[in-house]
Amino acid sequence: MTEPLQSFDWKSSNYERPSNTWVCGRMCEAGEPCRLGPSSKGGCQVQSQCEPQEKDGKYQCTRSVINGGKCKDGPSPDGNCCQPDTSCQPRRSLLARRRLLGGIAAFIAASLCLFIFGGSSPSSLLSPGEVTASHANFESNCNACHTAAAGGLGTWIQTAFDGDAALKDTARCLKCHTEMGERALFAHGLPVNKLAEITERIRKETASTTAPLALQLASLAGHPAANDKLACSTCHREHHGREASLTHLTDLQCQACHTRQFKSFQHGHPALGDYPYERRSRIYFDHDAHLNRYFAKDEFKRTMPAGRKPEACNSCHTPDATGGIMLTGSFENTCASCHEPQIEDVEFPGVPFFALPSIPANALKAQGEWPNTAGPFKTAKLPQLMELLLEYDPHYRNAIKQLGDVDFRKLHSIDPEHNAAVAEIAWSIKELLYEIATTGESALKQRLGDSSPEYLHLTPSIVPTLTQAQLIWFPNLATEIKYHREKKPVPHPTSQKIAQQTSSFSIDASSGWSISESDFTIRYRPMGHADPLLKGWLDRAIQSNIQALDNDSMWHILSNPTASGTEDTQGALASGRCLMCHSVDQDLESGISLINWKPLPAQQMQKHFTEFSHGPHLLTGQQENCKGCHTFENLRTENPAILKRDYFIRASSNLFWQINVDSQQTCTSGFQPINRQTCVTCHNKTTATQSCLQCHNYHTHKLTENH
C-alpha cells in the first residue's frame, strides 16, 4: 500500500481555487508553489528581496514584518539585499486562458461582422448564396432587390421591424417584371372580386372531397388571405444557386389557399369541364363534318373535284417550335384546294360600290347627259358608299327630303311633280363624280369625314375607277358642271366625241374594280382569299359605330356568315363570307373588336390557369395520338344547326360573336372536351407526373388583361 499522493487535511492541503485568474509560476514550472500565490492582477507576491536603506553610512534591512521581518545577515556593504530573488512569473489559469480565448474569438467574430457590414461591397460576403441565372446580372447589386441595402445599420434595423418590407422588396421585383401588371400583388394577379367570384363558382360547381390530412393540419397555421397583397417572396425563394427553380411549389402548397382541396390529380381533382373549349376556336372548322362526312367516302369530290383530302391530323396541324401548341396550317395549304374556287367565285359580278340609277329623260329635261335613262335598277337604295358620299351634298339631302322614302327601282313611275328632285339627285351624282375626278382622294376624305372612316383608304382605291367611269359615262362633265353652276343651259355633245373619248380608256380588272356598262355600276369583286379591300374594310368597320353598321348595306352583305343570296337580297356572297370562318372577338372592358384572321399566332399565346404542351404527347404516330385525346362528339347534327348552336351566337347588337361561356353551347369544333380520366391513364402516381405545376400556371396576368 503506497502512501496516497493527495492529502486533504487542512494543514497539508492548499485550498485550490481553479477559478482564479492567475496561478503561481513556480507551481507550473517545478510544482513548488509558494503559499502566498500570485496577486489578483497577476503579480508575484513573494518579496524575498528588500531595498536596504543607508543610515549613518551603513545599509540597513527594510523588510517589513509582514514579509518576514529583518534578515539575520542584513544587506551587503554595497547595499544589496542578501536574500536571493525567489519571485516567479505567475501564469494564467486554465479558466483564464479559456476566457481570454473566448474574448479573442468574440472579438474576431465581431470584427468580421463589422468588416462585412462596413465593406464597400458586402454582397459577396453577406449573400446567402448565388441567385438564379436569370438574376445573375445584378447579383452584386443588393439594392436592386432589397430595400434594406439602401442604407446602413439603421436601415437594416428599421427594415427588420417593418411589416411591409416584403411588399417594398416586391415593388423592386416589379420594376423589371412589368408584365405582371397592376394586380401583380393579388392572388393569381386577379382582382379580389374576380377571385371571389371564381372561388364561389368553384364552390358551387365542384363536389367537396376530403382534404389530405396534411392540408387540414396546415390550415391551422393559416395561409395567405385571398384579399391580402402577396409578396413575390411568398412563393419565389432566391439565393439557392444558379440552377435553382424559383417556381417550384409542392401540390400541397398550391392547394393551401384553395377552397376545394384534394389528394392528387388522379384522386379527387375536379373534372376538366369544357377544357380546352372554354372559348370557341378563332377559325371555325367542323372536324366532325369534314372527317366523317366529306372525307369519309370522298363525298367532297362531287362538288370539289380539285380538292385534296388530308392524310392525317398533321396534314393541317403541326407543333410550333416549342412543341407547346399545335399550329393550324395556312389557308393555302389546308383549305384552299376545296374552298378557294368557292371564294374566287368567278360567276359573281362583284359588290356594287357605285351605281347610276335609272332616271327617266323627262325628269332630266335634256339638261346634260345621263347614260342610264331606260335600264333597270335592281336595288331600292343606292350603294352604301355612294349614299355616304352624296349625303355631304345639301342639294341631294333636299332632294331626298322631298322624295321621302324613295325607291330607286321605281324612279320611272315617280310623280312628275318630283322630277326636279330627281334631277337634283342626278346633278348631285355628277357633282360627286366631278369632284372625285378633279381632286381624287381628298374629295372622299372631305365628304366622308369622320362619319364613316371605314370607307376611307380602301385598298385598292376606288378613285381611279370612279375617274374612269366619269370619263366613260360623262365625257363632257366638266363643261356640264360649268354651265350648271352658272345656271345656263347645258349644250348637248356630239356622239362622235363621246365615242372618241370612250375608246381611249383601259380598265385594270386585276385590281378587283370593274365598271359595268350594262347596268352602270362600279363593282368590286374580291380577288380571292384574304382580299385586302374586304379585309381592310371589315377591320375598320367593326371599329365604327355599331349602330350605324346595322344600317350599312355593305355590312349586311359582307358580315352575314350564314345567309346566302345576292346583293339584291342583302345576303352574303361566297366571296364575302369572311365571317363564315373568321370569328369576331370583342374586349368587354375596352370595347375594341377584332376579327380573328389567324387561328392563334404563337406570339399571342396568353397565360391561362391551365397550360398544355402537345410536344411531349406526340411521341409516335401522331394521328393515333390525337384521336386518343380528341374524340368526336358524334352528334351527327346538320352543319347549319351546329353553326347556329355553337358558333354564331350573336350579341344583342347582332354584330359580334361573343365568347360562349355556356359549356353546353361552347363550340368544340366537333370534338368532345378532354376527359380527365384520359389524362389520368398517363398522369398518375405511378408515373409521378401529376404535379399541379405540370398543367397549371399561378400567374394569369395576361389572362386578366385580355379577358
Next chain:
Amino acid sequence: MRNLFIQQRIAIAVFAILSLMILAGCYLFSISLAKTSFASGAILLTCILFLACYQLRKKLSILPIGSASTWLQFHIFIGFLSFVLFMLHMKMRIPDGLFEFILFLTYFTVFLSGVLGWLLSRSIPHRLLSRGEEVIFERIPLHRRKIHDKVKALVFENAGDGKAIPDFYEQHLRTFFEGPRNQLRHILHSERHRHQLSQKIAALKPFLNEQEQATLLQITKKIQLKDDLDYQYIFQAIIKAWLFVHVPLTYSLIIFALYHTLAVCAFASMSR
C-alpha cells in the same frame, strides 16, 4: 442504475418525439407558404442562447435556478435538439454564401466539440477510476515534483555507494520524472513504455546488491505511481481541452447568429 437507464430511455423518447414534432411542424408550416426558415431559425437561436446560458449558470451558482447537473442534462438535450433544428434550418445542404458558411462551420465545430465533450465526459471518468489515484488536476505538478524528489532521494541517498542506480536514473529515469510523458500512449491505452522500462530494470537487477535491489524496487513503485499520474494528467487535460474549442467558439457563434438574424430580418423580410 436502473433509474438512470429509465431516465435515458425517457430522454431519448422525448427527444425523438420533439424532433418529429419539429419536423412535422416545419413541414406543415411550409405547406401554408410560411417562411419555415424564420420559424426554425427563431427556435434555433433560442436554443443556442439557452445553451450558452449554461456557462452563465455555472458562474451564478448562488441563484436557485436548478442544479448544475440538471442544467447539464438540459444542455445536452437541447444541444442535440438544436442540431435537428440546424439541419432543418439549412435544409440539409451546405450554404453557398461566405458568411453563412462561416456560421455553418462555427455551429458545426461547437456542436461537434460538444458531442466530443459529451462522449469524453462519459468515457474518461471510467478510465480515470480504472487506474491510479484520483487527483486534482491543478495539483498534478506538485505530486509529480514530490514523486521526483522521493525518487531522487532514493537514487542519491539510499542507493549506497554503487553507481549503477544513479547512472540508470540519469540515463532512463530523469526525463521520465521531470514532466508528463508518454501522453499519446496513455491515450491509446498502450503500456509499451512501461514494459520497456520494466525490461531495462529487469536487466539491471542482476548487477545490484540487495540494498540496491530494495531501492530499485521502491523506484519501480514510484515509476508506476508517476505513470499513473501521467495517465491521470493526460485524460484530465483532455476532458478540459475540448472546452477550449467549445466555449470560445460559442461566443463567436452567438455573435454570428445575432448578426445573421438581423441581416435575415432586414433582407428577407418576415412578412408574407
